Amino acid sequence: MKLQVAIDRVSLAAAIDLATSLDGIADVIELGTSLVKDYGLIALQDIKATLQKSALLMDVKTIDEGVYEFEKGYEANADILTVMGASDLATLKAVYEVAQKAHKQVLIDLLNMDEADIEPLLIFEDAIFGLHHSHDSANAFDAAGSVKHFHEVFPSIQHIAVAGGIDLEQVQKLSADGIAEVAIVGGKIAGADDPVAAGKQFKGAL
Amino acid sequence: MKLQVAIDRVSLAAAIDLATSLDGIADVIELGTSLVKDYGLIALQDIKATLQKSALLMDVKTIDEGVYEFEKGYEANADILTVMGASDLATLKAVYEVAQKAHKQVLIDLLNMDEADIEPLLIFEDAIFGLHHSHDSANAFDAAGSVKHFHEVFPSIQHIAVAGGIDLEQVQKLSADGIAEVAIVGGKIAGADDPVAAGKQFKGAL
Numbered sequence: 001m002k003l004q005v006a007i008d009r010v011s012l013a014a015a016i017d018l019a020t021s022l023d024g025i026a027d028v029i030e031l032g033t034s035l036v037k038d039y040g041l042i043a044l045q046d047i048k049a050t051l052q053k054s055a056l057l058m059d060v061k062t063i064d065e066g067v068y069e070f071e072k073g074y075e076a077n078a079d080i081l082t083v084m085g086a087s088d089l090a091t092l093k094a095v096y097e098v099a100q101k102a103h104k105q106v107l108i109d110l111l112n113m114d115e116a117d118i119e120p121l122l123i124f125e126d127a128i129f130g131l132h133h134s135h136d137s138a139n140a141f142d143a144a145g146s147v148k149h150f151h152e153v154f155p156s157i158q159h160i161a162v163a164g165g166i167d168l169e170q171v172q173k174l175s176a177d178g179i180a181e182v183a184i185v186g187g188k189i190a191g192a193d194d195p196v197a198a199g200k201q202f203k204g205a206l
Numbered sequence: 207m208k209l210q211v212a213i214d215r216v217s218l219a220a221a222i223d224l225a226t227s228l229d230g231i232a233d234v235i236e237l238g239t240s241l242v243k244d245y246g247l248i249a250l251q252d253i254k255a256t257l258q259k260s261a262l263l264m265d266v267k268t269i270d271e272g273v274y275e276f277e278k279g280y281e282a283n284a285d286i287l288t289v290m291g292a293s294d295l296a297t298l299k300a301v302y303e304v305a306q307k308a309h310k311q312v313l314i315d316l317l318n319m320d321e322a323d324i325e326p327l328l329i330f331e332d333a334i335f336g337l338h339h340s341h342d343s344a345n346a347f348d349a350a351g352s353v354k355h356f357h358e359v360f361p362s363i364q365h366i367a368v369a370g371g372i373d374l375e376q377v378q379k380l381s382a383d384g385i386a387e388v389a390i391v392g393g394k395i396a397g398a399d400d401p402v403a404a405g406k407q408f409k410g411a412l
Contacts, residue, residue, distance in 0.1 A: 009274060034274060037266060040246030060243060061269055063290060064317060065341045068215060068240060084269060086292040088318045088340035111270060112294045134294035135271045 001175050001206050004057065004161065005199060006186040008032030012039050016047060018190055024053035025199040026189075028080065028182065033059045041076040048077035055079040061109060063087045066094035070106075074098070080105040082130070085113045085121055096124050107161060115153055122156060128182065129157050133164030141165055144173035147180045171205045207381050207412050210263065210367065211405060212392040214238030218245050222253055224396055230259035231405040232395075234286065234388065239265045247282040254283035261285040267315060269293045272300035276312075280304070286311040288336065291319045291327055302330050313367060321359055328362060334388065335363050339370030347371055350379035353386045377411045 005026035007018050012035070019029050029051065031044055036058060048056045057080035062069040064087065073081040083095045085108045092108065099106040107128040108121060121129075131150055133141035141164040150160065162174065163184035174180050185202055192198035211232035213224050218241070225235050235257065237250055242264060254262045263286040268275040270293065279287040289301045291314045298314065305312040313334040314327060327335070337356055339347035347370040356366065368380065369390035380386050391408055398404035 034271065034278075036246075037242055037275060038246050038248055038278060040242075040244050040249060042244055043246060061267075063267055063269065063292075065240065067342075069243060072240075072244060084290075084292070086269075086290070086318060088343050090342040090344065091340060094342050112292060134297060136273075136296040136300050137294050138296065 001171075001178075001180060002027035002182045003171075003199070003203050003206060004028035004030055004163075004182050004184040005189045005195075006030040006032050006059070006163070006184055007035065007190045008186060009034045010190075012043060016050065018195060019047055019054075019056075020050045021196050022054065022189070022199050023051045025196065025203055026054050028057050029054045030057040030059055030184065032186075033061050036060055041072055045076040048079075057082070057107065062091065062095060064091055066091040067098055070095045070098040074102045074104055078104070080107055080128070082107045082109050084108075085110045085118065089120060092121065092124065096127065100126070118154065122154065125158070128159040128161050129154075130184075131160065131162045131164075143170045143183075144177055147174060148177060151179045168202060168205055171202055175206050207384075207386060208233035208388045209377075209405070209409050209412060210234035210236055210369075210388050210390040211395045211401075212236040212238050212265070212369070212390055213396045214240045214392060216241075216396075218249060222256065224401060225253055225260075225262075226256045227402050228260065228395070228405050229257045231402065231409055232260050234263050235260045236263040236265055236390065238392075239267050242266055247278050251282040254285075263288070263313065268297065268301060270297055272297040273304055276301045276304040280308045280310055284310070286313055286334070288313045288315050290314075291316045291324065291335075295326060298327065298330065302333065306332070324360065328360065331364070334365040334367050335360075336390075337366065337368045337370075349376045349389075350383055353380060354383060357385045374408060374411055377408055381412050 007015050058078040059082050063084040107130045109130045111132045143162045143166050160180045161182035162180050166185050189198045213221050264284040265288050269290040313336045315336045317338045349368045349372050366386045367388035368386050372391050395404045
């Protein structure tokens with residue numbers, strides 16, 4: 001299983017520091033939506049060049065204007081970009097095509113979607129499907145349980161990522177189950193007193 | 207009816223030029239999602255001070271982390287911010303509360319939503335409801351017809367904005383019907399050879 005570390009709600013300078021210090025510890029470094037909307041893709045485009053090992057995801061959360069946003073995101077040197085599953089199917093098809101042509105990846109964010117609405121998205125075989133609990137929801141989220149259930153409902157989906165309050169115990173469960181391809185950890189690493197030590201601890205638990 | 211002009215997919219300098227030259231012609235100047243994601247809210251925060259008359263909308267398309275994004279957007283001097291209707295209800299409640307406290311406005315973007323899913327959103331009485339056709343959809347969009355139908359289904363909704371390929375003829379129809387509060391025009395004004403002349407022509411048609 002891969003470890004993705006999400007960096008969010010920090011200054012641009014702090015984001016660059018965090019990204020470079022977590023390079024090679026995180027398999028994927030995520031520049032969260034807050035960084036995209038606060039600073040913009042143009043300001044983020046040089047971060048990829050500072051990374052030697054980790055892939056870079058920019059959480060653009062595209063929901064319309066798919067070609068424009070994905071072309072801009074890959075130009076800003078993202079390896080992986082995100083699109084909302086709740087988008088028009090035309091938007092999903094458009095970004096998938098941009099990703100395939102660029103030999104890059106797309107993560108479909110399933111936030112707030114019913115299973116019936118996920119069904120038409122199974123055509124996007126190479127996409128990563130992101131199980132993602134709303135930050136604003138007060139409900140508790142069982143990451144490992146959600147991945148198990150999702151895999152039972154959609155056994156054909158190959159690439160599953162999961163995010164939402166994931167701690168060390170959840171990472172161990174996810175790793176033992178062997179279904180999810182990516183565990184996305186945010187504050188428990190990026191917000192730790194020692195993010196490098198925390199990152200290594202999570203990495204060791206995989 | 208109010209005229210909202212959307213500025214999108216241009217450089218920051220061109221966006222500032224367009225915004226200042228359309229000040230007072232457009233009732234609302236919209237800084238589109240492309241500007242938010244390309245340049246970031248921090249780079250857009252000084253635009254409001256250049257406007258004497260027009261209100262400023264930033265099309266942030268929030269779909270999670272409602273409080274954070276809306277606080278940042280209003281700090282960047284937006285009068286109106288947008289949230290996706292497809293968000294978790296907790297996100298919609300959160301941004302609505304931030305807007306009410308700040309005495310500012312929220313536009314709920316109904317992109318790609320079924321009528322059944324719109325029903326729970328009727329509690330947001332002061333919100334502007336945005337009928338919004340996906341840019342990526344190949345289907346034609348009848349703005350005036352859509353507004354009429356929407357008003358029949360949801361007669362209690364007071365504030366309706368409509369966007370999607372709106373030309374002079376559609377603006378005249380919308381104005382004659384008197385249902386929509388805001389007509390959102392993009393390329394037909396911002397992309398015209400003479401945006402000021404085009405803006406005045408649309409304004410005259412209201």
